[in-house]
Amino acid sequence: MSTSRLREILKTFRRNPLGVVGVSILCAFLFVTVFADVISPYDPYERVGKPFEKPSTTHLLGTNDIGQDLLSEMIHGARISLGLGFVAATIAMTIGTVVGVVAGYAGGIVDTILMRMVDIVLVIPFLPLMILLAALLGPSFWNLVLVLSVIIWARPARVIRAQVLSLKERGHVVAARSTGGTVAHILFHHVIPAVLPLSLAQLILATRTTILIEASLSFLGLGDPISKSWGTILYYAQARSAFLTGAWLWWILPPGLLISAAVLGFAFTGYALEETVNPRLRGRR
Amino acid sequence: MRKFLLGKILQYAIVMAVVVSLNFLLPRLMPGTPIEMLGGEGVWLLSQAERDAITAKHGLDKSLGQQYIQYLANLFRGELGHSYNWGQPVGQMIAKRLPWTLLLTGTALILSTSFGILLGTFASWRRGKKSDILSISASMTVSSMPSFWLGMVLVAIFAVQLKLLPVFGARSPWTDYTGFRLVLDVLEHLILPVTSLVLLTLSGNFLLMRYSMLDVLGSDYVFMARAKGMTEGAVVYRHAMRNALLPMATAFMLNVGFMFSGAIVTETVFAYPGVGRMMYEAALARDYPLLQGAFLVISITVIGANLLSDFLYPLLDPRVRRPSREH
Numbered sequence: 228m229s230t231s232r233l234r235e236i237l238k239t240f241r242r243n244p245l246g247v248v249g250v251s252i253l254c255a256f257l258f259v260t261v262f263a264d265v266i267s268p269y270d271p272y273e274r275v276g277k278p279f280e281k282p283s284t285t286h287l288l289g290t291n292d293i294g295q296d297l298l299s300e301m302i303h304g305a306r307i308s309l310g311l312g313f314v315a316a317t318i319a320m321t322i323g324t325v326v327g328v329v330a331g332y333a334g335g336i337v338d339t340i341l342m343r344m345v346d347i348v349l350v351i352p353f354l355p356l357m358i359l360l361a362a363l364l365g366p367s368f369w370n371l372v373l374v375l376s377v378i379i380w381a382r383p384a385r386v387i388r389a390q391v392l393s394l395k396e397r398g399h400v401v402a403a404r405s406t407g408g409t410v411a412h413i414l415f416h417h418v419i420p421a422v423l424p425l426s427l428a429q430l431i432l433a434t435r436t437t438i439l440i441e442a443s444l445s446f447l448g449l450g451d452p453i454s455k456s457w458g459t460i461l462y463y464a465q466a467r468s469a470f471l472t473g474a475w476l477w478w479i480l481p482p483g484l485l486i487s488a489a490v491l492g493f494a495f496t497g498y499a500l501e502e503t504v505n506p507r508l509r510g511r512r
Numbered sequence: 513m514r515k516f517l518l519g520k521i522l523q524y525a526i527v528m529a530v531v532v533s534l535n536f537l538l539p540r541l542m543p544g545t546p547i548e549m550l551g552g553e554g555v556w557l558l559s560q561a562e563r564d565a566i567t568a569k570h571g572l573d574k575s576l577g578q579q580y581i582q583y584l585a586n587l588f589r590g591e592l593g594h595s596y597n598w599g600q601p602v603g604q605m606i607a608k609r610l611p612w613t614l615l616l617t618g619t620a621l622i623l624s625t626s627f628g629i630l631l632g633t634f635a636s637w638r639r640g641k642k643s644d645i646l647s648i649s650a651s652m653t654v655s656s657m658p659s660f661w662l663g664m665v666l667v668a669i670f671a672v673q674l675k676l677l678p679v680f681g682a683r684s685p686w687t688d689y690t691g692f693r694l695v696l697d698v699l700e701h702l703i704l705p706v707t708s709l710v711l712l713t714l715s716g717n718f719l720l721m722r723y724s725m726l727d728v729l730g731s732d733y734v735f736m737a738r739a740k741g742m743t744e745g746a747v748v749y750r751h752a753m754r755n756a757l758l759p760m761a762t763a764f765m766l767n768v769g770f771m772f773s774g775a776i777v778t779e780t781v782f783a784y785p786g787v788g789r790m791m792y793e794a795a796l797a798r799d800y801p802l803l804q805g806a807f808l809v810i811s812i813t814v815i816g817a818n819l820l821s822d823f824l825y826p827l828l829d830p831r832v833r834r835p836s837r838e839h
Contacts, residue, residue, distance in 0.1 A: 343523070350527050352814040354773035356534075356790065359807045362795040363538055435656075441775050442658045446793055462663060465781070471679075475668035483661035490656035 236424060239503045246499025252492030260305050267299035271455070279474065288477045291460075292467045300460055301481055307456035308487060311368060315375035320430040321436070322380040328418060329396025332410075342388070345505035348381040354443065361449040368451045371444060375437045383429040390425050394418055402442060424504035432497035435490045441484050458484040517823065523601055524819045531811045535804050536583050540576070592808070593801035595794075602805035606787055610809070612682055613786030616779070616826055617771040619702060620709035626766050627710070632721025633753060639726060648722075651715030659774055663708035663781035670704060680783035705782045712774045713767050720763050724756040758829050765821030769814040 240246050241424040259266060268287070274294040281291045288297040292488040351469045357374050364370040394400055400417050444450055445458025452459065460482045464470070567573050574582070592602035638644045654694060671679040678684065682701050691695050728734060729752050737751050776788035783789065791806035
């Protein structure tokens with residue numbers, strides 16, 4: 228991708244208020260994720276107070292059932308929730324982009340087979356399959372990443388393929404083909420660079436999905452019990468019946484709001500970026 | 513047309529075959545010997561002869577191909593094996609739980625679609641106005657919330673703090689209500705889980721209906737209807753809404769899948785005695801036959817709903833009876 232195109236994308240993106248809000252939210256989360264050790268008042272894995280303490284000046288959001296500081300847990304939870312979501316989405320998008328580019332460019336029988344695979348993955352209800360996989364594999368960070376990316380790649384693959392199909396017939400690609408450019412040259416110089424911005428938008432939108440599903444799986448007790456994500460915190464809150472007491476205000480409400488804020492941040496950024504790089508979508512809403 | 517439907521049937525047959533085979537293969541691909549999974553925790557206390565007996569009983573001493581044929585034969589007879597924890601036939605356990613899930617998801621599906629249609633039509637009518645923008649922002653915010661968390665918050669507010677509704681379950685325990693009292697009791701328990709399932713899918717339905725209405729309202733024949741001097745109400749309800757409803761029919765069927773998946777977490781939050789909660793319990797207890805049975809039943813339901821939607825759509829919309837290759 229040339230720098231002028233990049234600059235143009237940035238310029239259009241900046242004029243989209245939704246995108247600016249989204250990026251601001253993501254920057255705030257990035258800050259918390261990077262400086263979690265500095266910001267959080269306690270070590271989230273140490274027992275620093277009495278169990279079930281109410282919010283006070285020493286523990287702003289109280290403590291959990293074994294006396295760990297809830298605020299520190301949530302700050303560190305950002306690392307797990309966002310990190311896991313992002314890693315899984317990145318792997319899924321890499322698969323999706325490769326499948327989309329190959330299917331769209333090769334066409335014919337390769338396209339048919341790959342797209343049938345996409346159809347199959349899209350029809351299988353993903354949460355039950357993930358639960359089955361997660362239960363069989365056992366709970367761990369990388370198993371969750373694997374389970375998520377195995378399912379998520381299909382939808383982006385379809386979007387990328389559609390883009391490649393239309394790219395294939397554009398002037399400069401046709402010219403490159405008819406002047407004897409090799410397939411590798413055309414793919415790496417013309418097709419993939421043109422598809423990457425769309426891939427990035429899809430990656431951001433996919434992260435939104437992986438964060439939500441990770442939260443669901445962890446809430447069901449299928450997450451990594453050692454590194455606590457926001458979903459895991461909610462699992463313990465549910466298991467210790469926090470909703471039966473006033474504790475729901477500081478134990479259940481904040482992790483959910485954090486998940487929602489992160490998901491909104493990714494959604495806004497993704498939609499805005501998609502609109503910027505795909506002019507056909509502009510002005511549709 | 514017939515070729516299109518045959519193609520669809522073939523496609524879904526392949527999906528079914530994949531699901532059924534995954535169900536067979538996945539546990540066998542996992543690390544550890546199958547006897548560990550079959551015998552549960554106490555397997556190491558057994559003697560070699562007892563272990564061999566278990567292996568033979570489940571046909572695990574045969575080749576993989578023979579096991580697969582045996583598995584398929586059992587499946588066709590509706591034989592899903594026995595639960596490790598309960599010792600009961602998996603098929604029976606699921607049959608007992610399925611009505612609750614159908615009641616929950618069915619109610620939520622109907623409500624979510626109806627509200628989506630009403631709100632979407634209303635919003636499209638007031639496009640660009642404050643209420644339109646407000647409802648779009650609200651639906652985006654709600655759709656960013658994890659549905660299980662919404663359920664927990666609903667319980668905390670309406671059941672625990674305000675004491676308006678029951679906290680969990682599908683019926684009050686230790687009661688033997690009959691007739692009208694029983695219906696009332698079941699409905700009371702249904703309100704919160706249905707609400708959280710409706711919120712899970714409502715924003716999608718709302719946005720789809722709104723977009724579909726805007727699309728139709730901009731078309732030539734609506735312009736014509738207006739030009740004829742029809743009243744705005746007649747244009748919206750008699751002309752535009754009918755055609756705008758078409759995508760909602762597809763969305764309805766696809767939502768069956770969302771609802772069944774969503775029911776797993778929702779039923780867990782509300783301790784609702786459906787198939788979803790059973791799948792959760794089976795996953796935690798590593799009760800593999802039960803887990804696989806639930807997975808199979810949920811998958812078949814969802815795939816069936818997808819197939820149905822592909823068959824119904826051409827009946828509803830004459831324009832797609834001869835579909836082009838690229839869609």
